[in-house]
Each structure stands twice: as structure tokens, then as C-alpha cells.
Amino acid sequence: MSITKDLGLLDSEWAVYNFLLKSKISNITEISKGTNLNRVSVYKALNKLSKIGLVNEVMEAKKRLFEPANPKLLNKIVANKKKELITAEKEIINLEKIYNKISKDVKATIHVGTESVKAIWEDILKDSHKNDEWLIIGAPKSADILAGYFKEFNKVRARKKVKMKIIYNKDAKELINERKRQPLTKVRVMPGEYITPVSLEIINNKVLIVFYEPKIMAFVIESRESAKSFKQYFDLLWKIAK
Missing domain, CATH: 1.10.10.10 (Winged helix-like DNA-binding domain superfamily/Winged helix DNA-binding domain)
Structure with missing residues (x-):
């Protein structure tokens, strides 16, 4: 029944x-x-x-x-159940609002493999506009395995007038000298002996954490608030970098 x-x-x-x-x-x-x-x-x-x-x-x-x-007591029980249902429905609506806000504000993806990571870089560059800034923290020496790719990538970036500011690890001397010669590019070096095996990249509403070893992969966060917070972190490091 x-x-x-x-x-x-x-x-x-x-x-x-x-x-x-x-x-x-x-x-x-x-x-x-x-x-x-x-x-x-x-x-x-x-x-x-x-x-x-x-x-x-x-x-x-x-x-x-x-x-x-x-x-007659059944009527009271049914009424209580209806109240519980209304309360539950309101709670579900609140949860949906939270879920939709998170889904709308934050999107996270993982890209594994050289070609997959290249594709995400190229998609971001394609969506970028003149005077956008691509900020990079802790570019490691291991990134030189893509030196040839980066050379061509930065030619396209320069044509689009997208700026780049990089804070390199101290061990990436060859990359530092190469980047200094590129247009729309500013380079500084991480202070002291601070070395990170990953690079943190911020552009517009995206944050990328790129691993070069043992396998190239990138964790991408799409969130305006997250990008804003990481940009503030970059600005702080940029001031103390040399």
C-alpha cells in the first residue's frame, strides 16, 4: 500500500x-x-x-x-513526514546551490603526457588576448626537454602580444639566457637555493601545476578566485626574486 x-x-x-x-x-x-x-x-x-x-x-x-x-494518529504522522520532506527539499535546494556555485566557479582537470600538456598550453594561448600576462613560478631545469617546443610556442605568443613573466629555479641557467632574448618576456631567478621540481603557471582565470618528472603532466584549475590568489603569491615572489 x-x-x-x-x-x-x-x-x-x-x-x-x-x-x-x-x-x-x-x-x-x-x-x-x-x-x-x-x-x-x-x-x-x-x-x-x-x-x-x-x-x-x-x-x-x-x-x-x-x-x-x-x-487518527496516522494523520499526525503523515503531517510530520510532510514537514520533514519540506525541510529535506529545502536542504537539497541549498546543497544544489552550493554544488552549482562550486561547479560554476571551479573546474579542475588533469592532463597526462607531453601531447596532452602541449594541447592545454595551446588552448590557453589561443584564448588569450593582447597584453594578457602569463606568469610562471619555479620553472625547473627539467623543462629544457621541451626547449624546441617552447621556442616555437613563444613565437606564437609574441605575435599575439601576450606577455610572460618567469621566476626560474636557479639551476635553469640555459633556459634563463634563452628567455631573456625573447620579446615580451621578463625573467627573474628564485632567491637562494630554493628549487621546485614543478612549475606553477597563472594566466587569466587558469592555474596550472606542471610536473616534468618522471612524466610530464599538468593539473589545471579554472577559477577566477584561485587565479587571483596565486597571482598575489607570484607578485610577492617577483619582488624578492633577482
Whole structure:
């Protein structure tokens, strides 16, 4: 019956209550026979029905008997269930708003392999505009495995008038000298012996964490707020870099 779902009752619990409505008062054995349920199932059903007030236990001549509560109580139970449902629906709406905000504001993807990482760089460059700034922190020496690719990539970047500022690791001397000769490019070196095996790149609303060893891969975060925070971090490092 659909009412069992509205009340949050199992079929066995409804069967016990329905039987008691007809018998008025019964013991465990009578309920078991009348509902074709084993005694364990009857005990479980009675326990649930007692908790929600649909069944009362009485003692007669030292015997445990059970009688049903007035069916009018079902209206109250249904009303409470409806209130719970409304509350749950409101909570679901709030959760959906949070989910949609997160989904809208933040997108994260992983790109594994040289060609996949090249593709994400090229897509970003394609969507970039004149005077956009591509900020890079901690470009490692291991990045020189793509020196030939970067040379051609930066030619395209220069034609699009996209600026680049790079804070290199101290061990990337060859790359540093190469980049200094490129147009629209400013280069500084990470202070002290600070060396990172990854590079952090920020452009527009995207943040890339690029690993060059043991395998090239990039973790890309698309979020305006995240990009803003990392840009502030870059600006701080840029001031102390040489």
C-alpha cells in the first residue's frame, strides 16, 4: 500500500497494525498467526510501531498484549513526514546551490603526457588576448626537454602580444639566457637555493601545476578566485626574486 511509504512503514509493520485494528487486542502468538509473520518479525514490527505511538502494550493476567492506537494518529504522522520532506527539499535546494556555485566557479582537470600538456598550453594561448600576462613560478631545469617546443610556442605568443613573466629555479641557467632574448618576456631567478621540481603557471582565470618528472603532466584549475590568489603569491615572489 502507498500509505506504508507515506508513513515510513515496512509492509510487515503495516500488516501487524492492520491486524490489531481488526482484533482490537492480541498477544504475540495471535499476531504471528494472523499476519503469517514469524515471531522475530512481529517483535521488530511491534517495537517500531510502539516507538511512533501506533501500538500500545498492556498487561493482563501477567500476559503481554498489544492494542492499536486510534487511526487518527496516522494523520499526525503523515503531517510530520510532510514537514520533514519540506525541510529535506529545502536542504537539497541549498546543497544544489552550493554544488552549482562550486561547479560554476571551479573546474579542475588533469592532463597526462607531453601531447596532452602541449594541447592545454595551446588552448590557453589561443584564448588569450593582447597584453594578457602569463606568469610562471619555479620553472625547473627539467623543462629544457621541451626547449624546441617552447621556442616555437613563444613565437606564437609574441605575435599575439601576450606577455610572460618567469621566476626560474636557479639551476635553469640555459633556459634563463634563452628567455631573456625573447620579446615580451621578463625573467627573474628564485632567491637562494630554493628549487621546485614543478612549475606553477597563472594566466587569466587558469592555474596550472606542471610536473616534468618522471612524466610530464599538468593539473589545471579554472577559477577566477584561485587565479587571483596565486597571482598575489607570484607578485610577492617577483619582488624578492633577482
